[in-house]
Structures are given as C-alpha cells and as structure tokens.
Amino acid sequence: SNIEKLLADKRKEKEKLEGEMGELQREIDAEGMKLKSIDERARLLTKVFEEILSTQGEVASELSRMEAERKGIEREIEELQFDVSKVPLPNIDEAELEKEINRLFEERRKLEPVNLKAPEQFEKALEEVSSFEEKIRGLIEERKRIEEVIGEISRRKREAFMDAFNSINRYFGEFFSELSPGGWAKLVLENDEDPFEGGVLIRAKPAGKEIKSIEAMSGGEKSLTTIAFIFAFYRYKPAPFYLLDEIDAFLDKENVKRVARLIKKLSRDSQFIVITLKDIMVSEADMVYGVTCVDGVSSIVGVNLQEVLPA
Structure with a gap:
C-alpha cells in the first residue's frame, strides 16, 4: 500500500542518514588513529635523533682524543729525530734500558686499534641526523594537516547540529505557546562550549504555572510538552x-x-x-x-x- 511504501522510504532515508553519520564518525576516528600513529612515530624518531646526537658527540670526542694522541706521537718522533752522535752516551744500565723500551712498546700498544674510518663515520652520522630532521619536519606537517582536517570536520558537525538545534528550539517554543497560551518552553544545552559533551534539557512554563523541568510536570503537561517537541522535529524535517x-x-x-x-x-x-x-x-x-x-x-x-x- 501507499502507507507501507512511504514507511519503507522513510526507513531508507533514516538508514541513509545514519549511514552518513556513521561514515563521518569513522572518518573522524580514522584521522584520529593517523594522528596517534604520527605521534608515536615522531616520539620514535626523536629518540633515534637524540641517540644519533649522543653518538655524534662520542665520535667527536674520539676524534679529539685521537688528534691529541697523534700530536703527542709526532712530538715524540721529533724528539727522537736528533743526531745521536752529538749526544754523549750516558752510563745507562742495560736492564733499565730494556725496561724503558718495553714501556714505550706498551704505550704504543695502548694506542691500537686506531679507527681510521672515524671521519667517514662522523660524516655519515651527520647525514643521518639531517635525514631524520627532514622526516620529523614532514611528520609535523602531516600532523598539522590531519589536525586541520579533524578541526574542519568538527566545525561542520557543530554547525549542522547548532543549525538543527536552533530551528527545532524555535519551533518548539512556537508550538508550546500555541498549545499552552501564555506559557513558554525552550531547549537548553548542558554544555554551550561543546554541545556533544552534554545533553539537551527541556525548560517549560505552562500557563499560570511555575517554570518546570520535564520530570516535575504532570501527565497532561508532559503530553503537551512532548507533542510540541515532536511537532518541532516534524516542522524542521517534514514528512x-x-x-x-x-x-x-x-x-x-x-x-x-x-x-x-x-x-x-x-x-x-x-x-x-x-x-x-x-x-x-x-x-x-x-x-x-x-x-x-x-x-x-x-x-x-x-x-x-x-x-x-x-x-
């Protein structure tokens, strides 16, 4: 019948709207998960970056130490490069001389192994630091973009809600005044700053009565208030x-x-x-x-x- 067809059409329309709302919520959740993933990656890259900086400091310290040792060795070589014939030989004990030779060999052994690739490793570390810095900048930009998308979705969602709320609130007041001449009624948000973090309250003053919440009304007053509220929805979204x-x-x-x-x-x-x-x-x-x-x-x-x- 026509009535059944109309009911079916309304159900489809309702399911379509619910689907769109669900899709919008899934989009928000997906962007939120991306943002969470980016935060985690940023923390990981920051940790790696700090480790590279620490390694860079260690490499620089090692290079400084090696440079100092190199200069020390050069000085020792210069000191040894003199004309032995011009120096009178002291009366040196052979055992003492052997002991000194062994000491010098031990000092040379302590200098080993010399990492000849340290400069190359240092340059590579600098390149890695630069690469990670670029990645971190990219992640920060991506996070900013996602936050802007979430903000835009939230803004549109709030605008759509407030448009519907204000229209329904206006119709609600008009219908209630018509059903209860001399009375008034309105809808009140529990949280004006963020409507989605609170509910909606009904405040009404039937003709000749005190201001009441819906819970404090009599059966007849509740019926009138409910009828006005339902008709307000009908007026906003006619069927x-x-x-x-x-x-x-x-x-x-x-x-x-x-x-x-x-x-x-x-x-x-x-x-x-x-x-x-x-x-x-x-x-x-x-x-x-x-x-x-x-x-x-x-x-x-x-x-x-x-x-x-x-x-």
Whole structure:
C-alpha cells in the first residue's frame, strides 16, 4: 500500500542518514588513529635523533682524543729525530734500558686499534641526523594537516547540529505557546562550549504555572510538552505523513481541542493518521475510520466527515 511504501522510504532515508553519520564518525576516528600513529612515530624518531646526537658527540670526542694522541706521537718522533752522535752516551744500565723500551712498546700498544674510518663515520652520522630532521619536519606537517582536517570536520558537525538545534528550539517554543497560551518552553544545552559533551534539557512554563523541568510536570503537561517537541522535529524535517497513537490520552478537553486544531493546521502540508478515543479529536478529522470486532472478526468502517457534516 501507499502507507507501507512511504514507511519503507522513510526507513531508507533514516538508514541513509545514519549511514552518513556513521561514515563521518569513522572518518573522524580514522584521522584520529593517523594522528596517534604520527605521534608515536615522531616520539620514535626523536629518540633515534637524540641517540644519533649522543653518538655524534662520542665520535667527536674520539676524534679529539685521537688528534691529541697523534700530536703527542709526532712530538715524540721529533724528539727522537736528533743526531745521536752529538749526544754523549750516558752510563745507562742495560736492564733499565730494556725496561724503558718495553714501556714505550706498551704505550704504543695502548694506542691500537686506531679507527681510521672515524671521519667517514662522523660524516655519515651527520647525514643521518639531517635525514631524520627532514622526516620529523614532514611528520609535523602531516600532523598539522590531519589536525586541520579533524578541526574542519568538527566545525561542520557543530554547525549542522547548532543549525538543527536552533530551528527545532524555535519551533518548539512556537508550538508550546500555541498549545499552552501564555506559557513558554525552550531547549537548553548542558554544555554551550561543546554541545556533544552534554545533553539537551527541556525548560517549560505552562500557563499560570511555575517554570518546570520535564520530570516535575504532570501527565497532561508532559503530553503537551512532548507533542510540541515532536511537532518541532516534524516542522524542521517534514514528512509526507505522520502516525500518532493516542497522544491525547492524558489531556483534558481544552487541551485536546488545541492539539486537534494544531494537527488540523499542520495537515495542510502533511497527512496525519491519529489513533484516538476522544470525540473532540475525531470532530476535527476529515476522514474517520472505526474498527469493530464481532465474533472475533474485525471490521473497518470509514466515514468522510466533510461529506456528512454541514459546511
């Protein structure tokens, strides 16, 4: 039937919107995971960079030590390069001379092994440091880009939410004032700075009553407030038809009349199917369908009130 088709279309529309919201959330989560991965890589590269700097310092220290030793050896060589014939030979004990020779050999042994590749290794370390610095700069830029993407998504998400919230809040106040003349109602965010970190509260003042939260209202007041809230959503996101099941159950005659007239006004743009046991609600309908049950068999009787009632 047409109703079933419309219901199916609305379900598809709802599933599509939920899918889009889910996709948006997955996009935010994915960007967040990338950002977390970049943070981890940046920490790792920073650690490696610090180790390279430490190694660089050790290599520089080793080069300085080797340079000092080289100069010391050169001085010793220069001291040994003299004309022996011009120097009178002292009376040296042979054992003492042997001991001194052994000492010099030991000193030479301590200088081994000399790392002849140290300068080359030092240059390579400098190249690695430069390469890591470039990678770190790239990661910082990538992180900045991802943060900008997340910020843009969050901004658009907040703008869309606030646009819907402000519109629904305005319609809510209008419908409540119509259902409770002299009263007012509004929606309040728990967290104005970040709407997604808090809920939405309903504040209402029925005509002649004190300001109340939804929890402190009577059954009839809750019904009026809920009806105004639901219709505010309908006005923000209209649908071809609406099905309302005994929304007037807790309302007195005057309030039933106001709700019926509001539905009548809204029915200019959408079709309303209302299940009710109240005569006042029925009197405002264009078509009335009654269901009877005889011997376990249900029968439906339809009446066009526009045809049977006088104009």
